[in-house]
Amino acid sequence: MFIFTSNAYASNNNELIVDAYKVWAIRFNQLINFNKLTKESIQVEDKNNNLVNVRLQEGDWGDLVLVIPPEKGYNLGEEYTLVITKQVYSEKNKQIKEGKTFNFKIKETSEKPIVFKDSVFERLIRNKIQVNKQDWEPLDKSDVGNLTELMEQNCGTKSDNTIKYINVI
Incomplete structure (x- = not known):
């Protein structure tokens, strides 16, 4: 089955x-x-x-x-x-x-998925956003919305690397 x-x-x-x-x-x-x-x-x-x-x-x-x-x-x-x-x-x-x-x-059009290089960072993002996806399903831009602001305000993460990584997405 x-x-x-x-x-x-x-x-x-x-x-x-x-x-x-x-x-x-x-x-x-x-x-x-x-x-x-x-x-x-x-x-x-x-x-x-x-x-x-x-x-x-x-x-x-x-x-x-x-x-x-x-x-x-x-x-x-x-x-x-x-x-x-x-x-x-x-x-x-x-x-x-x-x-x-x-x-x-x-589909005729498609967004490239976000590739996380750090599993801890990925878990942090998945915990903060609310999308109806399994852990193994890729995220794309539409899933993360205004993530830079979310990270700065809610996660306390102000690392330049984190912010650069998010802006690249």
Whole structure:
């Protein structure tokens, strides 16, 4: 069993339309064996069935796999398919019952996500802003709003490096 988590909207043909830096979360109903075979069994293909260079990351609890987008994001306006084959096994070596495919399209415009170089700083920001996103979902400019002022007033952080970093975003 799979559960996809998604902040997206559907077009007329039931295809989800997502941001170019969308991180897909696939939750299984059991802990999975996150090995080479599993990594080869979860892929993203473009409309010509070419493999897209995504990265897989194991979630915190062992039943979650994150599909991290290409470094420069998916191509704007393009259609893709997330493919999960039957070659995914649980930690108890039980194969999933069936594979799944999931079609999605990338928005015509997209903001580049914020890349945090310091996990403590990222946690501080995520705690101060109120957005409906999981910890593994990237933030963008629209999520942080007027962050420089927020940092100076509410966090007590006046470090030049912090302020420069925020202004670069």
